[in-house]
Amino acid sequence: MTAVLTVDGVSRLFQSGGERIAVLDGASLTVEAGEMVALKGPSGSGKSTLLLIAGALDRPDDGTVTVAGTRIFPDRHAEPALRALRRRSIGFVFQKANLVPFLTAAENVELARFIDGAPRPEAKVRARELLTTLGLGDRLGSLPSRLSGGEQQRVAVARALANRPALILADEPTAALDGARGRQVLELLKVAAAGGVGVLVVTHDDRALDLFDRVVSIADGKVVSESEGSPAAGRSNAVTLSDTEHP
């Protein structure tokens, strides 16, 4: 197996009052290509902090992080190189879809390709393919305000997949959705994992844990293994994102 994310001995201290508190204290975690991992833990335990560090959006005080074969911490890279890595190798999905409100569903996905330097026709084809695969083929020209929360979140998943990332980092992507719509979004991430992407999802929703290969949680600043996912979490997906490349 190929690790697409390796977090090793990561610590992150925050100032609280006069004290420095270690939110992460030697946290270690690996996500393999093709694997979907759930990250759980109480509010304030450091889940979002860990995801931000994994995405090079925050810096650890100690430890090493490697994404898609590139060591990102300790720093060997200038910010432009980290930006390129984020753009190419990592797809982010947050609690809110955060789509650009004056761009259509298709244009929101195309934008991710443009920013990575893709020519316009290629970006359009990619956006159409992805949105069609994600069940939004009839919503390409819709503005976000005309889409339901679940549809907006599917566009956000398409945007995250646009540049064929090795790793998807999702922070409570289903929190704003009802059970069925939330599950649908996780199923899409599962299909991406079946196509070779490593997927790390912060989730509070225990109803969908069967979709994960592995469940880990944060306790006392460390990542502890909770379980292997259910056998039903295997890779027998009928649907595949055929053009999602293996990293």
Ligand SMILES: Nc1ncnc2c1ncn2[C@@H]1O[C@H](COP(=O)(O)OP(=O)(O)OP(=O)(O)O)[C@@H](O)[C@H]1O
């Ligand atoms: N930039 C920051 N400056 C100071 N403290 C911070 C900062 N970011 C996070 N914290 C603190 O670190 C702790 C962990 O925060 P984090 O957002 O990672 O938790 P979480 O597990 O994602 O919680 P939740 O489930 O509520 O989203 C919290 O106590 C938070 O207040």
Ligand SMILES: [Mg+2]
């Ligand atoms: Mg959080």
